[in-house]
Amino acid sequence: MKRRILLAALIAARAHGEANPDLGGVWLPDHAADIGAKQNVPFEPLAKAKFEENSGKTSETDARCLPPGVPRIMLMARPFEIVQMPSRILFMYEGGGHVWRQVWMDGRGHPEDPNPDWLGHSIGHWERDTLVVDTVGFNDRTWLDDAGHPHTDKLHVIERFTRTSPGAMQYEVVIDDPGAYTRSWSASTTFVFRPGDKLSEDICLDKISK
Amino acid sequence: MKSSFAIGAVWLAIAAGSYSQQPNQQKLAKDPGPFLPGFGSEQDKPSAATAGPAPHLPDGRPDFGGNGAWYPGFNGNLAETKWKGVKSADRHVDVPFLPWTLQLFNERVGNFSKDDPEAKCLPVGVPRFMFDPYPFQIIQTANQVIFVFEGDNYLWRIVELDPKGRHRANLKPAWLGDAVGHYEGDTLVVDVAGFNGLAWLDQAGHATSDKLHLTERYTRTDSLTLKYEVTIDDPGAYSKPWTAYNTVHWRPGMELMENICQEDEKSSIHMIGNTKK
Numbered sequence: 001m002k003r004r005i006l007l008a009a010l011i012a013a014r015a016h017g018e019a020n021p022d023l024g025g026v027w028l029p030d031h032a033a034d035i036g037a038k039q040n041v042p043f044e045p046l047a048k049a050k051f052e053e054n055s056g057k058t059s060e061t062d063a064r065c066l067p068p069g070v071p072r073i074m075l076m077a078r079p080f081e082i083v084q085m086p087s088r089i090l091f092m093y094e095g096g097g098h099v100w101r102q103v104w105m106d107g108r109g110h111p112e113d114p115n116p117d118w119l120g121h122s123i124g125h126w127e128r129d130t131l132v133v134d135t136v137g138f139n140d141r142t143w144l145d146d147a148g149h150p151h152t153d154k155l156h157v158i159e160r161f162t163r164t165s166p167g168a169m170q171y172e173v174v175i176d177d178p179g180a181y182t183r184s185w186s187a188s189t190t191f192v193f194r195p196g197d198k199l200s201e202d203i204c205l206d207k208i209s210k
Numbered sequence: 211m212k213s214s215f216a217i218g219a220v221w222l223a224i225a226a227g228s229y230s231q232q233p234n235q236q237k238l239a240k241d242p243g244p245f246l247p248g249f250g251s252e253q254d255k256p257s258a259a260t261a262g263p264a265p266h267l268p269d270g271r272p273d274f275g276g277n278g279a280w281y282p283g284f285n286g287n288l289a290e291t292k293w294k295g296v297k298s299a300d301r302h303v304d305v306p307f308l309p310w311t312l313q314l315f316n317e318r319v320g321n322f323s324k325d326d327p328e329a330k331c332l333p334v335g336v337p338r339f340m341f342d343p344y345p346f347q348i349i350q351t352a353n354q355v356i357f358v359f360e361g362d363n364y365l366w367r368i369v370e371l372d373p374k375g376r377h378r379a380n381l382k383p384a385w386l387g388d389a390v391g392h393y394e395g396d397t398l399v400v401d402v403a404g405f406n407g408l409a410w411l412d413q414a415g416h417a418t419s420d421k422l423h424l425t426e427r428y429t430r431t432d433s434l435t436l437k438y439e440v441t442i443d444d445p446g447a448y449s450k451p452w453t454a455y456n457t458v459h460w461r462p463g464m465e466l467m468e469n470i471c472q473e474d475e476k477s478s479i480h481m482i483g484n485t486k487k
Contacts, residue, residue: 024351065331065472067364081368083349083356090349090358092366098333100358100366102466117468199368201384205332205472 027191031077034147035187047180054148065204067118069142131161152179239319244295261432274348279464285341287414288454300455318415321483331471333385335409337440419446
C-alpha cells in the first residue's frame with residue numbers, strides 16, 4: 001500500500017516536471033558498526049594488519065573530535081538532514097563534530113588534484129530514482145566504520161541512495177581503494193525517515209577541551 | 211558569637227574593599243593595535259563587481275543565496291568601528307557592561323584573547339560568525355534557513371521558520387542556540403535562545419551568560435551587500451539590551467572548502483597571553 005502511494009506520488013511529481021525524487025528531511029541510519037562482518041573483505045596485507053591493530057580501539061577521529069569520514073558518517077546511529085537543491089545536495093550531521101557535506105549536482109567533475117579532505121570531494125547524478133554520489137580526495141586518517149576498516153588516500157567511494165518508500169531509504173556503498181583492498185567491495189544499510197525531527201547541537205570538543 | 215562577629219567584620223572589609231575597586235569605575239580597555247602588520251587590509255576589501263538590485267525568490271521573499279558566498283572579513287570588536295588596526299563593526303556602541311563583564315573584557319583584551327574558544331576550535335557561535343573572517347552561505351527552503359560555514363570548524367546552523375517564534379521545548383545550553391525566524395518584508399528576523407554562556411561575542415572578548423537572547427536582522431540591501439543587526443539581550447552580562455551592526459560583502463563565485471580546525475591544532479596550549487603586566 002505504502003509503495004503504491006509512493007508510486008502515485010512519483011508519477012504526480014513527474015507530471016509536474018520534477019524529475020527527481022525528494023530525499024529532503026531528517027534521516028536516522030540503521031547503525032552499521034562493522035561493514036565487513038558478513039563477507040570476505042578483500043584486504044591487502046597491510047590493510048589487514050592495520051584492521052587488526054584498530055580492532056577494539058577508539059579511532060583517532062573520535063578521540064580528537066575529527067570528522068568520521070565517508071562512509072562511516074553515514075553509518076552511525078545519529079541523525080542527519082538532507083537539503084536538496086538542483087545544483088547541490090547538502091548533508092548536515094548531528095554526530096561527528098557538527099559538520100556538513102556538499103555533493104555537487106551541476107555536472108562538474110572532480111578536481112584534477114583534490115585536497116586531501118576528511119569528507120572528500122563529492123559529485124552526484126541521478127540514475128532513475130537513485131542518487132549516485134562519487135567521492136574522491138580523502139586523507140588516510142579515518143576509518144570506514146566503527147570496527148576500524150582502514151583506507152588509504154586512494155579511496156574512491158560510490159554511494160547509492162534510493163528512497164524505497166516514504167519512510168525508508170536504501171543506502172549502498174562501494175569501497176574502491178587499491179591501496180588497501182585487492183578489489184572493490186560493498187556494504188549497505190537503511191535510513192529511516194524522521195519527519196518533524198530537528199537536529200540537536202552536539203559539539204564533540206565540549207567533552208575533551210577545557 | 212564573638213567569632214561570628216569577627217567573620218562578619220572580615221566579610222564587610224572584603225566587601226568594602228572589592229566595592230572600592232568596582233569594575234564599573236574601571237576604564238574600558240583600549241584597542242591593543244594591529245596584531246599582524248597589514249592584516250585585513252587586502253582581504254577585507256569588498257568585491258570589485260558592480261552591485262545590482264537585491265535578488266528575490268519567485269515567491270517574493272528576499273534571496274540570500276546565489277553563486278557565491280558571504281565574507282565578513284575580520285571585525286574583532288562588535289562595539290567599535292576600528293579594532294586591531296582594521297575596520298570593525300559599522301557603529302560604535304557604549305556597551306552597558308555589568309561589572310563582571312567589563313572586568314572580564316578588560317582582562318581578555320589585556321591578555322591578547324589567549325583563552326578565546328575559537329583558538330581551541332570551539333564554535334564561535336552567534337553573532338560572532340557575522341564578524342569573523344570565514345565565508346559562509348545561506349540556503350533558504352520553504353520552512354528553514356540554513357547557514358553553512360567554511361570556518362568555525364565547518365559547521366552548519368539551521369533556523370526553523372515560524373512566524374510565532376516558538377522555540378523547541380526543553381532548550382539545552384548550546385554554542386549556537388536554538389534559532390527560529392520569519393521574514394519581515396525584505397528582512398529575515400531570527401530569534402535565538404538557549405545559549406551555554408561560554409561563547410565570546412567577538413575576538414576582543416565581550417562575554418555572554420546563559421541568559422543570552424538574540425534578535426538578528428538580515429537584510430540584503432543590494433546584490434553584494436548584507437546588512438546585519440543584532441540585539442544582545444543578556445541580563446546576566448549587560449544592564450540593558452544593546453545592538454551591534456555589521457556589513458557583510460558578497461564574493462561572487464566563491465565556493466566553500468572543507469576546513470577542520472582541530473586537524474592539526476597544537477597552538478592554543480602555548481598561548482601565554484600578556485607577559486608584560
